[in-house]
Structure formats: C-alpha cells, structure tokens
Amino acid sequence: MRDSDTKSVVDFSTLARVYDADADLDELRAEALRLTAQSVFVAAVLLDVAVAVSPALPREMWLVAAALAATALLVSRAVAASVQLAVAGLVVGLSLAVAGATLLMPGVPLACLFSLVVLLAGALLGWPAGVASAAGATGLVGMMAREPDSVVSVEAAVVALLMAWGSVFAAWLVSRPLRTALGWSWHSYAQALRIAEEARERQGELARLSKSLNETCDRLSELTQELDRARRAAEEALRLKAEFAAAVSHELRTPLNLIIGFSEMMALSPATSYGEPLPASYARDVEAIYRNASHISKLIDDILDLSQI
Incomplete structure (x- = not known):
C-alpha cells in the first residue's frame, strides 16, 4: 500500500x-x-x-x-x-x-x-x-x-x-x-x-517520489558511514574487553589462585601438610582467608563472564 x-x-x-x-x-x-x-x-x-x-x-x-x-x-x-x-x-x-x-x-x-x-x-x-x-x-x-x-x-x-x-x-x-x-x-x-x-495525495505523488529517492540516497550514505563507525567502535570494544580479561586473569587470578591453593591446603588438611593440626586461632584465620579468597575468585569469574557478553 x-x-x-x-x-x-x-x-x-x-x-x-x-x-x-x-x-x-x-x-x-x-x-x-x-x-x-x-x-x-x-x-x-x-x-x-x-x-x-x-x-x-x-x-x-x-x-x-x-x-x-x-x-x-x-x-x-x-x-x-x-x-x-x-x-x-x-x-x-x-x-x-x-x-x-x-x-x-x-x-x-x-x-x-x-x-x-x-x-x-x-x-x-x-x-x-x-x-x-x-x-x-x-x-x-x-x-x-x-x-x-x-x-x-x-x-x-x-x-x-x-x-x-x-x-x-x-x-x-x-x-x-x-x-x-x-x-x-x-x-x-x-x-x-x-x-x-x-x-x-496522488497529484503530488511523482514529485514526492523523486524527493524521497534523493533523501533515501543521502540517508543510505549516512547510514553507511554510521555503520563503519559502529564497526570500528565494536572492534575497539572487543579489544578492550580482551585486554581487560587478560589483565584481570594475569593480575588477579594468578596470585589469587596461589592464595586459594595454600589456604585450602592449610585449612582442609593441616595434619597431612604439617604433621600436626594448626592452632585454633590460626585455623580460623586460615579458613577465613580461604573462604574470602574463594568468594573473590567467584566474583572475578562473574566479571569475566559479563565481559564476554
């Protein structure tokens, strides 16, 4: 119509x-x-x-x-x-x-x-x-x-x-x-x-059609430029997300994994690691370190998952 x-x-x-x-x-x-x-x-x-x-x-x-x-x-x-x-x-x-x-x-x-x-x-x-x-x-x-x-x-x-x-x-x-x-x-x-x-409306249909074609061409050119800018912005965003993920993984995940590993070993199997149980005050502190480090690790995983969207 x-x-x-x-x-x-x-x-x-x-x-x-x-x-x-x-x-x-x-x-x-x-x-x-x-x-x-x-x-x-x-x-x-x-x-x-x-x-x-x-x-x-x-x-x-x-x-x-x-x-x-x-x-x-x-x-x-x-x-x-x-x-x-x-x-x-x-x-x-x-x-x-x-x-x-x-x-x-x-x-x-x-x-x-x-x-x-x-x-x-x-x-x-x-x-x-x-x-x-x-x-x-x-x-x-x-x-x-x-x-x-x-x-x-x-x-x-x-x-x-x-x-x-x-x-x-x-x-x-x-x-x-x-x-x-x-x-x-x-x-x-x-x-x-x-x-x-x-x-x-039909009396001016031909004139409006010609004007509409010209406007469509101009608009198409503008859309092409906008699409090119959007493509470059998307590529830049992907690059920044990749850099962010790499930085988080390198700067946070590596030392955090070490903390989690040692605290897990100390908290869950102290007798095997040290030959005797840890004192109660040390055990509570080590368990808190392990629990908080695990929580931070999950948060970092969630952040990295969001960065992939």
Missing part, C-alpha cells in the same frame, strides 16, 4: 473514532426544546385561564400553571448553555407539575401524563434518559399510590407505569431511525473525504 493510501485510511479511521452522534443532534435538540418550551408555556396559560373560568378545577391548580410557566422559561434560558441541562430541567419541571396536578385532583388519572415526560426525555436524549425519567416517574407514582394516604389507585398506578415504561420503548423506536440515518450520512461523508484526500 502506498503512503498516500495509508495516510488516507488513517485519517478516515481517526475521523470515524471521533464521530459523536449526540454532538450532531444538539442543534436539532435545541430547536425541539425551544418549541417544547413554547408549547409548555401556552399550556400553562391555558391552564391558568381554565382555573379562572371553570369552577370544576381546584383553585390551587394555578400553582401547577405557574410551575409549567417557570419550567418553560427555565428551559428557554438553559438551552443556550447546555442542551442536556435544559432537558433535565424540562423533565424535572414537568414531572413535578404532573405530580402536583395528581395530588390536587386525585380522582382524575393524571399520573398517565408521566408517559409524555418519559417520551420527551427519551426522544431528546436517547433511551438512557428515558429510562432515568421512567424510574423517577415510578418513584413518584409509587409514593402517591402508597396506603393509607394514597391519591392514586393501584389500577391507575399500574396503567401509568405501563404507559411510562412503554414510552421508553417508543422513544427508542423514534430515535433509532434518526441515529441510523445520521450514521449512514456520516460514513458517506467520511468516505467522500477519504477519496478526496487520496486524489490530492
């Missing part, structure tokens, strides 16, 4: 590794969040009007309308800083609003609205966010359905939870085709980029 081909493949692989679908979706998510915030604000206004004109609604529902309006304003401000933060604020605000409405109107199955919150979270941030939102909704519904002060019946709680977790699956189905399409689009773009890079 030519260098240009290799470089193009490497560039393509690098681009493929750094691709992040979530980053490409941020702009679309921001636009969807703005539309959602506007819709929530309109819903808050309509709910406030309904509370004012309808005696069937509790007057405290204006608090839910205020929570929806505050959520809409918070999301509108936060979307410019962080899409993830804005989605989190939207999910928390809507969840609290649904929980408050359910507490104020226990006879109405408003807990089913948690499924819309889960669907929004999953569609905007993917199925993991939907799972987290569904888990939060499960906790809220479970607390509201707990006896004896339950405001949500067991049947309504089961339906609400089924809808919430079903919304997770629905959000996954909604986001999967979009992510797949983005992946295909990215790979097509990366392939086109790779082909363009190959074309640019």
